[in-house]
Amino acid sequence: xxTKRAREAEIYLDAAGASDGGxxxxxxxxxxxxxxxxxxxxxxxxxxxxGPIHAAAADEFESEIPYSFIERLMSTTPAARTxxxxxxxxxxxxxxxxxxxxxxxxGTIRTVLLDDVHWVDAASERVLRYVAPRLVSQGVFLVxxxxxxxxxxxxxxxxxxxxxxxxxxxTVEFTKLSVSDIREMALERFGTGISAKTxxxxxxxxxxxxxxxxxxxxxxxxxxxxGLHLRSDLPARLYQQHDxxxxxxxxxxxLNDAGRLAVEIVALAAETIDSATVAxxxxxxxxxxxxxxxxxxxLLVEVDFGDRLAAAHPLLTASVSENLSESRAQEILHAxxxxxxxxxxxxxxxxxxxALTPELEARVRDDVxxxxxxxxxxxxxETLRRCLDLTTGEARDEVLIELTLxxxxxxxxxxxxxxxxxxxxxxxxxxxxxxxxxxRVYRFEDQVPRERIDALLGVNDxxxxxxxxxxxxxxxxxxxxxxxxxxxxxxxxxxxxxxxWALAPESPEELxxxxxxxxxxxxxxxxxxxxxxxxPLMIESRTEHLAALLPQAIERAKALRPxxxxxxxxxxxxxxLISLNTLDTAYELAHEGYELLEGRPRxxxxxxxxxxYAHLLALRGELTEALRVVTDAEERAHEFLDAEVRxxxxxxxxxxxxxxxxxxxxxxxxGAQRLYQLHWEGYGIDLxxxxxxxxxxxxxxxxxxxxxxxxxxxxSFTSTRHGFLTYRALSLIELARxxxxxxxxxxxxxxxxxxxxxxxxxxSWLEARLADSRPESHATWAEIDALYRAAAETTxxxxxxARTLRDHGRAAVAHGEPDKATPLFTESKRIFTxxxxxxxxxxxxxxxxxxxxxxxxxxxxxxMRLTSREREIAELIANGxxxxxxxxxxxxxxxxxxxHVSNVLAKLGLTSRGEIAHALRxxxx
Numbered sequence: 001x002x003t004k005r006a007r008e009a010e011i012y013l014d015a016a017g018a019s020d021g022g023x024x025x026x027x028x029x030x031x032x033x034x035x036x037x038x039x040x041x042x043x044x045x046x047x048x049x050x051g052p053i054h055a056a057a058a059d060e061f062e063s064e065i066p067y068s069f070i071e072r073l074m075s076t077t078p079a080a081r082t083x084x085x086x087x088x089x090x091x092x093x094x095x096x097x098x099x100x101x102x103x104x105x106x107g108t109i110r111t112v113l114l115d116d117v118h119w120v121d122a123a124s125e126r127v128l129r130y131v132a133p134r135l136v137s138q139g140v141f142l143v144x145x146x147x148x149x150x151x152x153x154x155x156x157x158x159x160x161x162x163x164x165x166x167x168x169x170x171t172v173e174f175t176k177l178s179v180s181d182i183r184e185m186a187l188e189r190f191g192t193g194i195s196a197k198t199x200x201x202x203x204x205x206x207x208x209x210x211x212x213x214x215x216x217x218x219x220x221x222x223x224x225x226x227g228l229h230l231r232s233d234l235p236a237r238l239y240q241q242h243d244x245x246x247x248x249x250x251x252x253x254x255l256n257d258a259g260r261l262a263v264e265i266v267a268l269a270a271e272t273i274d275s276a277t278v279a280x281x282x283x284x285x286x287x288x289x290x291x292x293x294x295x296x297x298x299l300l301v302e303v304d305f306g307d308r309l310a311a312a313h314p315l316l317t318a319s320v321s322e323n324l325s326e327s328r329a330q331e332i333l334h335a336x337x338x339x340x341x342x343x344x345x346x347x348x349x350x351x352x353x354x355a356l357t358p359e360l361e362a363r364v365r366d367d368v369x370x371x372x373x374x375x376x377x378x379x380x381x382e383t384l385r386r387c388l389d390l391t392t393g394e395a396r397d398e399v400l401i402e403l404t405l406x407x408x409x410x411x412x413x414x415x416x417x418x419x420x421x422x423x424x425x426x427x428x429x430x431x432x433x434x435x436x437x438x439x440r441v442y443r444f445e446d447q448v449p450r451e452r453i454d455a456l457l458g459v460n461d462x463x464x465x466x467x468x469x470x471x472x473x474x475x476x477x478x479x480x481x482x483x484x485x486x487x488x489x490x491x492x493x494x495x496x497x498x499x500x501w502a503l504a505p506e507s508p509e510e511l512x513x514x515x516x517x518x519x520x521x522x523x524x525x526x527x528x529x530x531x532x533x534x535x536p537l538m539i540e541s542r543t544e545h546l547a548a549l550l551p552q553a554i555e556r557a558k559a560l561r562p563x564x565x566x567x568x569x570x571x572x573x574x575x576x577l578i579s580l581n582t583l584d585t586a587y588e589l590a591h592e593g594y595e596l597l598e599g600r601p602r603x604x605x606x607x608x609x610x611x612x613y614a615h616l617l618a619l620r621g622e623l624t625e626a627l628r629v630v631t632d633a634e635e636r637a638h639e640f641l642d643a644e645v646r647x648x649x650x651x652x653x654x655x656x657x658x659x660x661x662x663x664x665x666x667x668x669x670x671g672a673q674r675l676y677q678l679h680w681e682g683y684g685i686d687l688x689x690x691x692x693x694x695x696x697x698x699x700x701x702x703x704x705x706x707x708x709x710x711x712x713x714x715x716s717f718t719s720t721r722h723g724f725l726t727y728r729a730l731s732l733i734e735l736a737r738x739x740x741x742x743x744x745x746x747x748x749x750x751x752x753x754x755x756x757x758x759x760x761x762x763x764s765w766l767e768a769r770l771a772d773s774r775p776e777s778h779a780t781w782a783e784i785d786a787l788y789r790a791a792a793e794t795t796x797x798x799x800x801x802a803r804t805l806r807d808h809g810r811a812a813v814a815h816g817e818p819d820k821a822t823p824l825f826t827e828s829k830r831i832f833t834x835x836x837x838x839x840x841x842x843x844x845x846x847x848x849x850x851x852x853x854x855x856x857x858x859x860x861x862x863x864m865r866l867t868s869r870e871r872e873i874a875e876l877i878a879n880g881x882x883x884x885x886x887x888x889x890x891x892x893x894x895x896x897x898x899x900h901v902s903n904v905l906a907k908l909g910l911t912s913r914g915e916i917a918h919a920l921r922x923x924x925x
Contacts, residue, residue: 004184005033009041010048012170016141017050017109019168023136025159026145028174031209034145037174038113041143051108054101058119067093069124073114074100086123094130101131102138111141117155118146125155132159136168176208189217191670192228193646195638202234226677231444255297258290262309263299265289267320268332268351272303272310281335343367343379350386356395368406377410397426402515404435409518411602411641413442430459431516434469441480442641448480457500464510471497471504472519478532479604479641483680494533501525524565527556528604531572538579538719543754546576554589567593567603574612575683579721581757583796587616594629607633607640608683611648615684618656619759621798621835627656644682647675651687658695659799661838665695686720689713690760693727698839702731722751726760730769738774745770764791765804772811781815799840802831806844813851821851866907873900874908878917 016022026034038055045053054076062068067084070093074084077100084093101112112135114120120128135142146156163169177185182199186192194202206212220228224235255263265278275291282289291309294300301312311317321329330352337348346360346367353360364383371379384403391399400422407416420439426432433456440449457470474497481490501522508517530553537546550573557573560566570593577586594613597606610633617626630653637646651672657663672688689708696704709728714720725748732741745766748756752763768787771779788808795801809824825848832840866874876886883901887894901913910916 004188005037006040006044009037010044012143013041013044013048013050013111013141016111016168021109021136021139022141022168022170023132023159023163023166024141024143025156025163025169025171026143026174027148027156027160027171028145029147029176031207031211032174032176033210034174035115036210036214038115038143038145042111042113045111051105051110053111053113055113055115057115058117058121060119063119063121065121066123067121067127069117069120070097070127073097073112073124077101090123090127090130094127097127097131098134098138101135101140109139109141112143114142114144116146117144118149120155128155129158133162133166136166174210177203177206177210177213178208179203182208182213185213186217187667187671190220190225190228191667192674193634193637193650193671194228194234196635197638198234255294255299256290258288259293259297259299261285261287261289262291262294263311263316264320264324264328265332265336266291266294266300266309267311267317268324268329269336270317272308274308275306277336277339278309280339281332284335284338285331343371343383347382347386350383350390353390356387356390360390372406377407377412377415380406381415400426401431401435404439405515408435408438409601411604411606412639413439413641414638417442430456430461430466430469431513434473437473438476441476444483448477448484450477453477457496464505465513465516467500467504468511468516468519471500471522471525472516474500475525475529478529482532482535483644483682488536491533491536494529498526498529501529521565524560524563524569527553527560528565528568528572531557531569531576534572534576535719538576543580546580550576550580550582554585557589558592562596562600564596564601564603567596567600567609568605570596571603571605571608571612574616575608578612578615579719581721581753581759583616583619583759586612587620590616602639604641607637607645607649611645611652611684614649614652615687618652619797621831623656623660623835623837626652627660630656644675644678644680644684647672647678648682648684648687651675651684651691655687655691655694658691658698659835659837659839661842662836665691669695681718683719685717686723689724690727693724693731697727697731702734705731706735720755721759722748722756723760725756726766729766730761733766733769733773736773738770738776741766741770742774758794759797759800761800761804762791762794764788764794765800765807768811769807772807772814781817784811784815785820798831799835799837802828802835802837802840805831806840806847809851810847813847818851825851866904870900870904870907873897874904874916877901877904877913 012022012024016024026037028034042053042055045051054073056069056073056076058069058072062072066086071084074097101110103110114128117125117128132142144156144159146154148156159169160171163171179196179199182202183194183196186194186199202213202216206216216234220234261282262278265281266273269277278289278291291300295302295309299312299316300309302308303310333348333352337345337352340348346363349360349363356364364387367383368380371377371383381403384399384406387399388396388403400419404413404416404419404423407413417439420436420443423432423436423439433452437449437452437456440446453473456473459466459470461467474493478490478493478497481493504522505511505520506522508520511517511520534546534549534553537549553573557566557569560569570589574586574590574593577583577589590609590613593609597603597609603609610629614626614629614633617623617629630649633645634649634653637649640646650668654665654668654672657665657668669688669691672691675685675688692708693705696702696708705727709724714722714724725744729741729744729748732738732744745763748766749763752758764787768784768791771777771787772784785808788804788811791804792801792808795804805824805828809821809828812818812821812824825844829841829844829848832844872890873886876889881889883894883897886897890897904916905911905913908916
C-alpha cells in the first residue's frame with residue numbers, strides 16, 4: 001500500500017508536469033493516509049527536481065483567526081511581507097498571493113501542498129477560492145487534502161465542484177483500509193504476508209485507519225519482523241496498545257435513556273441486528289427504546305435500508321461492556337437469547353451465565369455436535385471458549401482438552417496456539433503430552449521437541465488409546481523432522497513410525513476414548529509415510545531407485561477412497577514426480593488431488609497440494625489458472641501446517657507476475673527470499689532462484705543472472721534440480737563468455753535426467769544459441785538451423801518452446817534467411833499471445849521489426865537487378881496497371897509485357913503480380 005501510494009504520487013506529479021499544472025483534491029476521513037500521500041508527493045517532487053515546492057497545513061486552533069492560513073502559506077515563499085493586513089481588500093490579498101506563488105523556470109512547475117484545508121479560516125478560504133484556478137492556469141500544481149463535510153459549502157466542496165469542469169483537476173477519495181489493503185501493506189513493508197484473520201483483527205482495533213495500522217506495524221521489533229513469516233498472528237501487545245487507543249469513543253452515557261438502550265442492545269449483540277429484535281428486547285425489558293436517536297448521534301448506523309442496525313465502531317461492544325453493570329448486561333443478554341435461536345441463543349446465554357449449569361452443558365453438547373456436522377469450527381471454538389470462562393478445576397481441564405483436540409483434528413492448531421501455556425499446565429498425562437507436542441509442531445520457529453517425542457513413544461502401555469497416541473505423534477514427528485535438513489534422521493525415523501502404525505488399532509471402535517478416534521487410520525498413514533520415505537532418495541538423486549518404486553506407489557494412491565489422507569499421499573508422490581521431470585503424470589495426479597480439496601476435511605499437506613498443482617499449471621502454460629490457484633492459496637496460506645508454502649507461493653507469484661507483466665513482482669520476491677532464512681527446506685526452494693533469474697533476464701540484466709547463480713548461492717540446497725543453470729548458460733552466451741558457457745552446457749549434459757532437467761530449456765537450444773553466437777564455432781546455417789529445430793521438437797513446455805522459436809527466427813534473420821524467420825516468429829507470437837506473456841511479446845515485436853527491415857532490404861537489392869524496361873513495367877504494375885494498359889502505354893505487344901513480367905517475378909523471387917508493389921516499396925504502414 002505504501003509503495004502503491006508512492007507510485008500514484010509520481011503518476012499525478014508526471015500528469016501535472018505534462019499538462020503544465022493542475023489541481024489534486026484529496027478527500028478522506030482522519031487517518032486514511034492523506035498526509036502520508038502528501039509527504040510521498042513532496043518526496044517525489046524533490047527527487048525529480050520539478051521546481052519550487054511549498055507546503056502548509058491548516059490548524060484547528062487558528063480556524064477562527066482571519067487570514068491565519070494565508071499567512072502560513074505566504075511564510076513558505078520568499079515574500080518580503082507575510083503578515084496580512086485585514087484592512088486590505090480580499091482582491092488585494094489574493095493578488096499578493098498570486099504574485100508570491102507565480103513564476104518559475106521554463107520546463108518546471110511550482111508545487112503547492114495544502115494539508116487539512118477543512119480547518120482553513122473563512123477569510124483565507126475565500127481568497128483560496130479566487131486564487132486556486134488562477135494558480136493552476138499559471139503552471140502551478142496545487143494539492144489540497146481535506147475531510148469531507150457533507151452539506152457544508154467548504155473550500156473542498158467548492159474545489160470538488162470546480163474539478164468537474166477542468167480536465168487537469170482531479171479528486172481522489174481516501175477510504176479506510178480494507179482487509180486486503182492491510183495484507184498488501186504488510187507484504188510491501190515486511191516482505192511477507194499476514195493472514196486474512198490477522199488483517200481482520202488489525203482492521204477492528206485500528207478501525208481501518210491508515211495511520212494507526214502504520215503505527216501498529218512500527219511497533220514490531222526487527223527480530224519480530226524477521227520471524228513474521230513463521231507466525232500465525234502479530235504479538236498480542238500490539239493489539240492491546242491500539243485497543244486502548246480506540247476506547248476514546250463517543251460517550252453513550254450522554255444519550256437519553258431510550259437512545260442508550262438501543263446502543264446497549266446492539267453493542268451486546270456484537271453483530272448487525274434487525275430493528276424488530278431491538279424493539280422486542282426493549283419490550284421484554286419494559287423500557288422505551290429510540291434507535292433513531294442513537295443513529296443521529298453517530299453511535300449506531302442503519303444497514304439494509306434501515307431494516308438492520310450495527311455499531312458505528314467495531315469496539316463499541318467493549319466500551320459498552322466496560323460501562324454496563326453486570327446485572328443490566330445479563331438482562332439484555334437473556335432477552336437477546338430468548339429472541340434468538342440455535343447457536344446465537346446459546347452464546348448469549350453463555351455470556352450472561354456465571355457458571356456452566358447442567359442445562360447449559362447439555363445445550364453445549366448439542367451445539368458442538370451440530371456445528372461439527374456443519375463443518376463450522378469457528379462456532380465450536382466460540383462455544384467452548386465461552387465454557388472455559390465458566391468452568392474451573394477438572395471441568396475446565398476437560399473443556400480445554402476437547403477444544404484443542406477439535407482444532408487439531410481439523411488441522412487448525414494454529415488457532416489455539418494461545419492456549420499452549422494452559423495445556424502445558426495441565427496434569428501430566430499421555431493425552432496432555434500428545435496435545436502439547438502437536439501444538440508445538442505448529443510453532444514453526446521452534447526446533448522439533450525430540451526428547452519429549454522419544455519419551456512419549458517409549459511409554460510401555462499396550463492400550464488402544466496409547467498405541468494410537470504414539471502412532472499419531474510419530475507421524476507428526478516425521479512432518480516436524482522434514483522441516484529440517486536432517487535427511488538421515490528422517491530415513492531413520494520413518495521405519496519407526498511405520499512400526500508404530502502397524503501396532504495401532506485398525507478400527508476407531510477399538511478405542512473407548514471417543515475424543516481421539518479420529519486419529520485412527522493406520523493404512524492411510526503408512527502410505528503417506530511411504531511417500532515421505534521417497535524424499536531422501538530424491539535429495540540423493542537416486543533416480544533409478546525412485547523410478548522403480550513410483551509405479552506401485554501411484555497405483556496404491558489411486559486405489560484409496562477419496563479422503564484428506566489420499567490428498568496427503570498424492571502430494572508426496574507429485575513432488576517426487578516433478579523432481580524426475582515426469583510432468584504429465586505429476587499433473588494428472590495433482591489435478592486429482594486438487595479436486596479432492598473441495599468439501600473435505602483439511603489434509604496435512606493442503607498447502608503442498610496447492611503449490612505443486614499451481615507450479616505444474618504454470619509449467620504447462622496455463623498461467624491464468626496458475627495465478628488463480630496461487631491467489632486462492634495465498635488467502636488461506638496461514639492455515640497450512642507446511643509454513644514454507646506461504647513463501648513458495650510468493651516465489652511462484654513473483655515468477656508469474658514477471659512473465660505475464662501484469663504485476664510488479666518485487667513485493668512477492670521479497671517475501672519469497674525469506675525461504676533462504678528457514679532452517680529447513682521444503683518444496684520449491686528452486687522457485688525462488690528461478691523467479692530471481694527470470695526477473696533479471698527479462699530486464700536484460702545478464703550480469704545479475706550470473707551473480708544470482710554463483711555456486712555459493714545454491715550449494716546448501718538439498719533438493720534442487722538446478723533449473724536456474726539454464727538461465728546462467730544463456731546469460732553467459734549473451735555476455736560473450738563462450739568458453740564458460742560451453743563448459744556449463746557440457747556439465748548440464750552430464751547432469752541431465754538426474755540433477756538437472758530440460759524443464760526450462762533444452763541442451764539443443766543452448767547449443768544452438770552458443771553455435772550461433774560464438775564467432776570461432778564456424779557452424780554453418782544448416783547446422784544451426786538443425787540444432788534449433790531439434791530444440792523446438794523436444795521442448796514440450798510452451799513458454800520455452802516459444803522462446804526457442806523466437807531465437808531460431810532471430811538467427812534466420814541474422815543469417816540472411818528472413819523468409820524462414822516469418823513462420824517461426826508467427827508461431828512464437830501465437831504461443832506468447834495464448835500464454836499472455838507481455839514482456840516476451842514486446843521482445844518479439846522488436847525482432848519482427850528487424851525482420852521487416854531485412855525483408856525489405858533483400859527485396860530492394862533484388863529490384864536493383866532489373867533492367868530499365870523491367871523496372872518500368874514493374875512500376876506500372878505496382879500502380880495497378882493491367883497487361884493491356886501497360887502494352888498501350890509503352891506501345892508494345894501484350895506478349896512482350898507478359899515476357900517482362902515473367903522476368904520481374906523471377907528476379908524478385910515472387911510468385912504473383914500482387915507482390916511486386918511490396919517488393920519495390922516495402923510494407924504499407
